[in-house]
Amino acid sequence: MRAVVVRSFGGPEAVEVVDAEVPEPAARQVRIRVAAAALNPVDAGVRAGVFGGAGKQIGLGWDVAGVVDATGVATAWSPGDEVVALDYGMVKPLGSHAEYVVVDADAVAKAPATADAVHAATLPLNALTAAQALDLLELAPGRSLLVTGAAGGVGGYAVQLAAHRGVEVTGLARQDDAELVRALGARHVTEAAPGSVDAVLDAAVLGEPALAWVRDGGTYVGVIPQAAPAPVRGIRTTAVEVSPDGARLAELAALADEGVLTLRVAETYALDDAAKAHARLAEGGVRGRLVLVP
Template sequence: MRAAVVRTFGGPEAVEIVEAALPEPGARQVRIRVAASALNPVDAGVRAGMFGGAGKQIGLGWDVAGTVDATGVASAWNVGDEVVALHPGVAAPLGAHAEYVVVDTDAVAAAPATVDAVHAATLPLNALTAAQALDLLELTPGRSLLVTGAAGAVGGYAVQLAAHRGVTVTGLAREGDAGLVRSLGAAHVTEGTAGAFDAVLDAAVLGGTALAWVRDGGAYAGVIPQAQPASERGVRTTAVEVGADGARLAELVRLVDDGVLTLRVAETFALDDAAKAHARLAEGGVRGRLVLVP
């Protein structure tokens, strides 16, 4: 099968398409024939060597939408099931940017019924990150939340999920994205703020700048594991380390089918053009996800 990998670190040109052996599912695993897989900033980080692994082949891609192709012992899924899943990791030799991927059965959820596989592939990593970050903030209805990077993929899901929970959301975004962010459910949109919020979900990775916008005794959640700023003024600081969770992913799928979550695709690329997709991501200004189609 074909797969996108890096064997040397660098820019988009470091992405290679290689032939790999078809992976076999073990106990409590499934093999998915990939229909679509989103490209995320973490993939650019892997490609650039931010997570180490020099001298090894490292697979790219965390998101997968496709069809169960084979199952191991004690799998909860059947061949032919249409599914989505998160295939986490920054050091495996193969990732989800491939024709087939093996994942744990507990990482899998039935695919949304209301969207195609290309759109479904934008859900797992970013929506799970947003949901798990919001869990860390422990906000109740009526509390105030600032989401930085509110027009981005993680930020957009965070706005929608928090608003759905009854939280009063302010989105930090450029003026040109204000309409989009409001359409996602933000009560307010700002380009820069000196407000004091009960919590900040820092999808834009502003660090200390965003921390300053949390009221004394509030909460801050970052999206890069262990990279949150130090606590000050009694503000609790933490960062999400996204984990595969099929049950939680199934809840998010239901929100897609209920019209609560919006799946945004910026552009699609053939798997063979993965390097071109990385180059487009590096240009910036992408609204929605770039998606690779084998």
């Protein structure tokens, strides 16, 4: 099968498409024939060597939408099931940017019924990150939240999920994105005063400057593990480390079917054009996800 990997770190030119053996599922695993797989900023970080692994072949890709192709023992999935999954791992020999991927069965969920595979592939990593970050914030309905990077993949889902929970959301985004962010459910766009919100979900990775918007004793959640700024003014600071969770992913897929979550695709690329997709991601300004199609 074809798979997208890096064997040396660098820019988009480091991305290679290689021939690899089709992986076999072990007990409590499934093999998915990949129909679509989103490209995320974490893939660019892996490609650049941010997470280590020098001297190894590292497979790229965390998101997958496709069809179960084979299963190990002790799984509830069957060949032919249309699914989405999070293929978690910074440094792994193969990722979801391939023709087939093996994942743990409990990381898998039924794909949204109302979306094609390309759109479904934008859900797992970004929506799980947003949902798990909101869990850390523990905001009750009526409380106030500022989401930085509100027009991005994680930020957009965070706006929608928080608004769905009854939280009053302010989205921090470029003026050109104000209409989009309001459509996602933000009550305000870039209108927060210093110390005015109960919490910040920092999808744009602003770090310490984002604390200025939070009231004394509020909460900050970042999206890069072990990278939260030091607490000030009694603000609790932490960061989400996304984890695969098929049951939670099934809930998010259901919210997509209900129209609560918007699955946004910017462009699609053939798997063989993975380096071009990385180059487009590096240019910035992408609204929605770039998706690779084997």
